[in-house]
Each structure stands twice: as structure tokens, then as C-alpha cells.
Amino acid sequence: MENTKCECGHNNPVGTALCEYCGKPLDEGGQKNRPLEMRYEGKARRSQTRTTSLVDRVWRFFSSVKVAVWLIVITLLLAVPGTFLPQENMVARPEVFYAQEYGAFGDLYYRLGLSNVYESPLFIALLSMIGISLVVCSLDRVIPLYKALKNQQTTKNIQFIQRQRVSCSQPMTEAEKSVMLDRLAEKLSRKRYRVSREGDSILAEKGRFSRWGPYINHIGLILFLLGVLLRFLVPGWYLDETVSIREGEVKKLPGVDYYLKNEQAKVEFYDQDEMPEGSEQSMVKEWKTEAVLYEKDPQTDKLQKVNEGSIVVNHPMKYGDLLLYQADFNTVTDAIVLDVKDKKTKETVGNFKVDLNNPQEKYRLDNGVEINILNYFPDFVMEGNQPTTKSENPNRPAFVFAVDSPKLDKPERSWLISGTDLDGIHQNNRYEIDLKNLETVHVSGLMVRIDKSLPIIFIGAGISVIGLAMGFFWYHRRVWLRWKEGTLYLGAHTNKNWFGLRRELEQVTEEADMPLQFTPQQK
């Protein structure tokens, strides 16, 4: 590889901006008076030194902060329209929902894929590219930076010192110089600088660990993204299901081999005196499901209790990796009690109770009256001329009964559709079936979740915040001093908070009886 030799005799790799040894600025066209560019200590990075193979070019692309920022900006811009309308996971039938609710705009929104933008290939590709960029950018920079900071020389080139953003020079005789350097070294170490000395030069440094902050942050972010990726890649790491269980019912949970019994589902409202004065609305205080979790014994096929307790919003039930959340609460009709009346004698023959989720075929009443259920539509709807059911949930139950009794020659047909008056078509019937009352039951809607990557995700997030705090709440400050031929040169650099650095140097120099002014003069 070609080398760039500095006047101090050190051989630098191509792409080096500041001599690795003495810090002298190398090869820069015409910018002799501006402060030095101190990023990555002027070291050559892999992306600058190797540019031939395909790997090098891909590396170069992803190592560019410019590319990284544009990836961030594009992701940001793409995320915005996704918030305009509810996303598909929030709506029932997306193919009709958007056009129906929002007209032409909604239709366009759906067609453009904005209704599911966060799961679109483009969005996922952007996030993956940000992930790759995080790895490459960090490696490309942290390695040269680490090497440079580890191998720092105390004696720096005068140009390097003079062209720091904060710098100053002071004429000083040889006699004064060693006392002054001693004093400055002492004052600097009192400000918690680590001071190293070499002849007439001093290097004082503090807070170097804050330089690792951004990279630790990036490691955290990479871990976070990796966690998100793993939940999709590893089978069994992620489960997202819902289940509705009626009070008293035992149901198998979807996706796992557990059974859950809903012992009791409760809703509690705030009392009037807990609400602000004059407020008429009622507000829910708590939704709660008392539940028992069972596992099926593989030998005996019997259910064995493994956990029990209450499931409340904000307090899911945990068992191993399984999490059960209170998500929905409903009150539904569970059974109806029907009266059978003899229209001729005007007497009630009796009543019977139909379990809507599990109706019997035949009900026997007193005096030999028998009711057969010929047909049952739990969620009644007419499709053309045909009665049918929309679902298995008893939202609008309808029955076709056959009533038989010793008093009849042949069984009578009788219809019952909830919420509909059908007296007209039953005129010739002797027996009349009427709704006596409804029995309701609470239904808990629960979310069934497994997310094994959560520890990785949260540890990643935690590391990221630690990195951010390191990088932003502490600063890396360095001060170079060198006496050469009757002049004391002082230069200083920090990665942030220049104001604080200047003030600190003013204090230090004042305490050392050599007050210097570093603050730019106010206009």
C-alpha cells in the first residue's frame, strides 16, 4: 500500500488527514487557516483505504453517515402517512373498510399500501438497511478511533496545536517555562485531567469513555433490531392470538397446549363521588377475569391446574413464557327461557330453557307437550330467500321449533327470531312460544402472547440508553501544551460543550497565574 510520509518520519496510510504520530495536518488544499477537522482523529478508515472489490464498495456505501442519515429521513417520511388512518390490524375488513369510511381517499390509501405501511417490504428493507448501516458505520469508525486514542503521543506538531478550535500562544522565556508547565499540569490534574508529560509537552485528557457512547448506543440498537428479527425467524418465539371465554367455560388456548377456565369476569364502574362534579357519564374502573390455567396430562388426558389468579388490564397472567392479557369484555345472551302457551285454554303450559351455545334437540314439558328444535341459526340472517347464520356466536338467535302434544293431530311448526314479531305467520297454531327472559353471561376477550425475544429487545434498548447517556452527558476533553523556542502553545479539543471547555481553561490558566482569554469576543 502507498504511504504518506510525514515530516516527523512516520508512515501514514493513504487517506490519513492528520499524522498518526505528531498530528501534523497532511495534504489539504488551501484550507490552512480553518480549525482542524478532528473527527476520528484524522485516521484513515477502511471505507477510504479499500475501494476495489464489491465487498469494499458495499462496505463503503453502508459506512457513509450520509447514506445512514438519508435512510433515517426516508424511514421517517414513510412513517408519517401511516398515522393518517387506522392501520389494517385495527380494522375488521380492510378491503372494504377504507373505501367505505373514507371514500376515494381511503381507497387510494389502501391501494398504495399505506394502510399496512409498517409491514410493507419497503419499510422492512429500510429498517434492515439501517441495521446494516449501524454495524458498518460503527466498525468503520470505532476501530481507527480506538487505535488512535490508545496510541496518542504527548508531543504534538505546533501546527496541530495552533489550529485547534480553542488555542492560544504566549511568549515565555526558557526560565519561566518549566515552573509554568508544572503549575499548569497540577491545576489540570486538579480538574480531574489525566496528565502526561514529555519534555516540554503536556497532554491532559479526561472523559475519554464518553467517546464510546455512540458505539455502545449503536450496539444496543443492533441488539434491539436483532431481537425483533429473531421473533419472526425462530419458530415458537412469537405468538399473537386472541380468545374469548365465557364465564364458567373451559377453553383451549390457541397456539399453545394450555386450557383456561374463566371463573368470573367482572366490570367495575367508578362511584358517583369518584367522578368530577357534574359529570354524568359512567366510567369503567376495572375489567377483571378470574381465571384458572390448566395443562393436559399427556397420559391421562386430564386437565391439571398449573396457575390461577386474576387478569386485569396492566396486570397480565404470567406462566412461563405465556402471557394472558385482559383485552375485551362483553356481555352476551347465553340462554333464553321460553314460555309455551295454549292459545285455546289461555293457559301457560310451561317453560323451557335453551342453552344458546349448546341447545338440546328435544325439550319435554308437562302434559306430554314436546318441543323439537328443527333448525337453529345462532347469528340469523337472510341470504336471498334462505335463512342462514353469519357466525357461530349467538348474536341473533333464531329457531324453528316443532311443537307436539296429545292435543294435536300432527306437530306444529313455530318460528322464533330474536327481535322480530312473527305473530302473523303463527295464526293457525294452537301453541304459542314466547320469550320469557334472557340469561346473560360475561365474556372475557383475552390476548394470548408469547414473545421470547423481549429480554433481548429490552436489554438492547437499555444498552442504547446507557450509550446515549455516556455520549451526551459526559465529554471528552484534551489539552495539548508545548513550549518551543520562546513560546508556549496551548490547544484544546472537545467533542461537545466548547463553552464549558473554554471556561475551564480560563479558570485553569487564571489559577496558574497566566490568565488567558479563550471566549470569542462578543460583537
Added chain:
Amino acid sequence: MEQLMQVSLGAMFFLYLLSAIAFVMAVTGKGSRVGKEVHTRRWGRRGIILALIGIISNIIFIASRLMIGGHFTSNMFEFTSFLAFAIAVAFVVIFFIYRAISMGAFAMPLVVILLAYAINFPTEVEPLIPALQSYWLHIHVTTAALGEGALSVGFVAGLVYLIRWVGEDHSTRTAAWLEVVMAVILMFVGFVAASFTFGALDYQVTYKHVVDGQLMAQEYDMPPIAGPFDGELLESQTPFGWTQPFFEVPEWMKGENAASKFNSVLWSIIAGLILYGLLRLLFRKRVYEMLYPVVRKMNLENVDEVSYRAIAIGYPIFTLGALVFAMIWAHEAWGRFWGWDPKETWALITWLYYSAYLHFRLSRGWHGLKSAWMAVGGFLIIMINLIVVNFVFAGLHSYA
């Protein structure tokens, strides 16, 4: 306790207001008797002391609210007033680092405006819905707001930078855009002024209209410029008789109270423009030119640094509060740590935006002017997340 809460709320509002006035006095007054420097120092000290007492009464307010209802960050009033508190705290911190008196002349008025905006919403202590009953409510919301407070101070410094920068060179596009920013800020002030005025006059009209086959009532707290689609006057309580709208909103504007909200936006624009016009007529100068004397003495490089520093302090806190704590809580309450709810997404957008800001600044050398504009843009995003997301985009977080 109820009384203590009311008194401390009033006290903090006026203390913040007086502090804002003191800071403005500090930088504008001539101080002919004592000399400019002594004058500035004296009024600057008064300003910061008033701000500190304001913060103390704000803490008393929060404490009394906690004792009454057990929470203080659950609805629009509580959150917005807490954000005002966070900005005041972040300003005080920055003040003690940089002794930037001129910053106070912008930061404290922002606190006052935001607090006034907050008071527009119902201030009663309401009980919590089940989803909010968690200690994470306090942890998540307070850290997120404190982060946003620091980011907002970064915006204030950015604005100061722009005014100072443009003050030397008027004939640029930057100047024109800065004036637009000023007008938008005045519209925000206009909204607060209009809703206080009509609130004081006890103005209220109600319309009935049909949305998707359902009869709905829509309340107006400001006189209707735009009425609901096919609306009909139901009842009115007005001292000056204005009950008929000039026009009706189009049919597709049918969200909850959409017409009434749209009407408020119209009023904000009108009141803002009136304010703007009055200022222009009175001073015969552009708004940023009126403000220029306040910042004339400031050093551009220092202001740039203050803006960056505030954002550098705010960014990790915001990340922790608005993303990490938010994810932990979302996992506990909703069973997923992330759900692309509009509020969540806008928190992510805010975070990505400031990430871009930091990378532009640290690696691409976007200092000074570009950086200042980005700080202004960031505040715009924070305000979108506070206002637009709550009122326009439906989601789990729409609690006002």
C-alpha cells in the same frame, strides 16, 4: 386541598408571566439610571427568581393534584401543563449553565403560552381508565415530557439564532421563512386568546347533524364560521347573537367534533393574522425585526451551542421516556411493546428526526443556520404529536 391546587395553578401562571416580563425588561430596557449592564443583570436575576418560584408553585400544584386524584399526567390539560413545567425546568438548567438572560425572554413566554393553552382544556381531576392505571403512567409521561422540555429549549435557542442571524441580513429567504414561523406562533397565541375571550363571554352553541345515519350533537365554544355538514341549531347561549355559520364543512369531515375543531383552527388563523397585522401596524416592522434588539448582543456561536446542548441533554431523556419506558409499559398494558399507534409512531418520528439532526450535526457539519432550522422543525413535530395526533388521528392515546 382543592383550593391549594387552584391557588397554586393561578400562582404559577402569573409567576411564569412575570418572569417572562422581567426577562423581556432585562434585555430591552435602557437602564438609563444604572447603566445597561447593571440593568440587565438586575432584571435577569428577577426573571430567574420569579421562574424558580413559579416552578416551586408548579411543584405544589402537582403535589396537591397527586393527593387529590393520585395522578397528574393523564389528560390534555395535565400533560400540556406538565410540558410547560418541563420547559421551565429545562430553561432554568440551561440558564445556570450559560447565564443566557436573552433566552429567558423567549423560553418563559413559551411556557406561559403553553400553560394558557393547557388551561383551555377541562381542568377537573378525572379518575383513570383501566389502561392508565399503572405506575408506568408517571414514569413514562414525566420522562418523555422532561425530554421534550429540553428539546423545546433547543428550539427556543434555534429561534434566537435565526432572529439574530437574520437581523444582520434581511433580504434572504431565511428571513421570509422566519417571519412565517413568527406568524404561526402568533396563530397559536391567537387560538389561546380567542378561546379565552369566548370562554369569558360564556359563548356556546350546539348543532345537531347526522353522521352515518346517527344523530349527533356538536358543541361550539367559538362562534361558527364553519358549521357542521347539514347542521341544525339545537340550542344557543350567546351574548351577541351569532349562531349561524357562514358556510358548512364538506361531508367527509365527519369525525368526532371535526367541524367544531376545524372552526377553532379557522379562528386561530384569523386571530393570529389579526395579531400579526396589529403588530405590523403598530411597530411598522416585521416581527423578527421587533425581536432583534432582544438578541442583538448574543454571540451566534454560543447560541448555536446552547441549542445543541439542550437537544443533546433532551435526546437521551426523550429516548428513555418516550420510547423505552413507553415500550415496557405498552408490553404490560397492551401485550405488545410496539403497535404503530399514531402517538407511538410520532414519538418514533420525533426520535428519528433528532437522530438525523445529531448525525447531520456531528458527521456532516450542519452547525449554525441549518442546525437552528432543524431545531425549529423538531419542535413542530413535538407540537404535531401533542395537538394534531390527539385531535385528528384516532388512536389508543387520544385521551382528550
